[in-house]
Amino acid sequence: MTTTSRDLSISAMDRAPGRPVGQGxxxxxxxxxxxxxxxxVEAIRLDGDQIVPGRRPEIADRLLDEAAASLVRQAPYESVDDWLWRRGRGLSAAYLAALEADGQLTRHRRRGMPFRTSPAELADSAARRQAADRWTSDEPVLAALAAALGIREERTGDSLGVADEAVLTVLAAVNDAVMELEAVRQRRAIEDAAFDNVWRGV
Structure with a gap:
């Protein structure tokens, strides 16, 4: 089963090999x-920014099925923002492991270093070609998520090409969450620098 999440994971590896996307x-x-x-797949709907579970469809993709199983099914429901932070914890590593388990990644032994392997690389596969087709066709949702990661030019408003209000709500929440994470990084960097300066002055 092809999913936006799997295509995004593949695209992030394929389009930014020299400048890896931050795992968070x-x-x-x-x-x-x-x-x-x-x-x-109508497994959820949005009521404002609240995720309301819908039917429980059979989902062939293991990670997406896990996502559906992890939904908060009793009121008060979870906000999109809360979902991103809870479900997102360690999710990039989970997708990397799933791609490797499915044979989508390859690792080569380093010459002269029999016990060390090179970083994982995408194999030439149908999944990779499908993600590439979706990328080159400028599919709006994948393009918007890639823009939030800084690996594609950002577009706003009507230029997104997305008409579904619920999808737009999720995309906006992703943008806000990524910006919030960057703000946390910058704040920590400033605090660490200040701490280092204190110690240098001792």
Whole structure:
């Protein structure tokens, strides 16, 4: 089963090999992609920014099925923002492991170093070609999620090409969450620098 989340995971590896996407950023975007996929199969609907569970369809993709199983099914329901932070925890690593388990990634032994392997690389597969087709066709949802990760030009408003209000709500939440994570990083960097300066002055 092809999912937006899997296509995003593949695209992030394929389009930014020299400048890897931050794992926290990617995890948040993948959680958003899962929410959009769940909207597509009517497993959820949005009431404002609250995720309301719908029917429980059979989902062939293991990680997306896990996402559906982890939904909060009793009121008060979970907000999209809360979903991104809860479901997104460690999600990029889970998708990497799933791609490797499915044979979508390859690792080569380093010459002269029999016990060390090179970083994982995408194999030439149908899944990779399908993600590439979706990328080159400028599919709006994948493009918007990639823009939130900084690996595609950002578009706003009507230029997104997305008409579904629920999908737009999720995309906006992903953008806000990624910006919030970056703000946390910057704040920590400033605090660490200040701490280092204190110690240098001792």
């Amino acid at each position: 950023d990617l995890s948040l975007a993948l959680a958003g992609a899962e929410a959009i996929d769940l909207l597509g």
